[in-house]
Amino acid sequence: MSEMVPVDADAVLWSAPADERAGRPLLVLLHGYGSDERDLFGLAPFLPAEFVVAAVRAPLSPPFPTPGWSWYPIEGLDAPGGDAVTTAARSLIDWLDAATPAEGTVGLLGFSQGAAVALQALRLQPDRFAFVVNLAGYVDSGALPTDEHLAEVRPPVFWGRGARDEVIPAARVEHTIQWLPDHVELSGRVYAGLTHSVSQEELVDVRAFLEKQLAAQRP
Template sequence: MSLQYIVREPKTEIQNPPLLILLHGYGSNEQDLFSFAEELPDELLIVSVRAPYNLGAGSYAWYAINFDDVNGKFSDLKQAKTSLDKIAVLIDEIKQKYKTNTDKTFLLGFSQGAILSYSLSFFYPNKVQNIIALSGYVNMELLPSSISKEIKTNYYCSHGTVDQVLPVDWARKSKPFLDNLGLKNIYSEYPVGHGVAPQNFYSFKSWIEERL
């Protein structure tokens, strides 16, 4: 089954538009991050994707998060990998269908969507050139056994200092991890919880504009 998505076509006539894919967080849906679309550069083709696992009442997940007395909170990594593969296929389908500029693909994820965005960049090297990871972290259990030396991806990472869902300490490990691999990245924090502050929005917006 392929993933459902909604599209904002470029607002300007452009032959091979740059592509921005949006991946929402756990328990949300494709409308959530799509609210950013109006404010983002006109030349972008923006595609907001709905996660495959239905939680009911308009909420979806990329993979289950389970709770038990022994392990505390843990993720269904098999479902996560299935979602990753589906996202990778969808990116190729969109590139082909809309004849996008294959050198300018951006993947923006929030929370669970950010975790998958990081992972996708390692499982599918250079399928996307730019990752915007908001309120997420690099899940070490969701990485290939060896990481390609050929990755050229750029990373924009940000997190709220009082995030009560994903602790900021988890996010702080992403920069040393990416630095260690020699990958270009910036990491910033904002005085918010599990969400995107207005300053954070303008910051990643200009980061995207610099790369168009």
């Protein structure tokens, strides 16, 4: 079993001070492999202002010379019995338990490895998260005992990916294509010409998705 390393609460970047967060929906940003919390936090000005945004730093250091941080090792990821993605998702959930009230609305937005962790957290606690934005990520192939309940709840998930993304293996993309529609309310796009990155066009679609989720939460 993979050893769980806690998220560094002191490294989290917040869009609002603690005294301005109560009663507002939370959007947690999870960066990709070899990056850090500052990467996706740069998207905050493009996201709906109703959200409190928290950009979390992954807890692991990738092998030299890769810079930044990682949610789980990419070496041996497909080995039988691997649980690295689940361990990373549990670390995220532990941080969330300590950082936010349990009754608040929480959505997750992840890029690449961060998106895989976001989807895994949703699978672990289908009733905890209001939605997930999956940018250039994938669903881990291992089964979880909570998957059946996820398919009953069917929370909204936006999946955006580039037609020229050659970073995520084709087998993981294909598994995600097959798996997500059976378990969530799926929307999203494949962006022509886009590589393993995020485009302005995609950000427009993400904002529209987030605004739709805000509207669904209003009385």
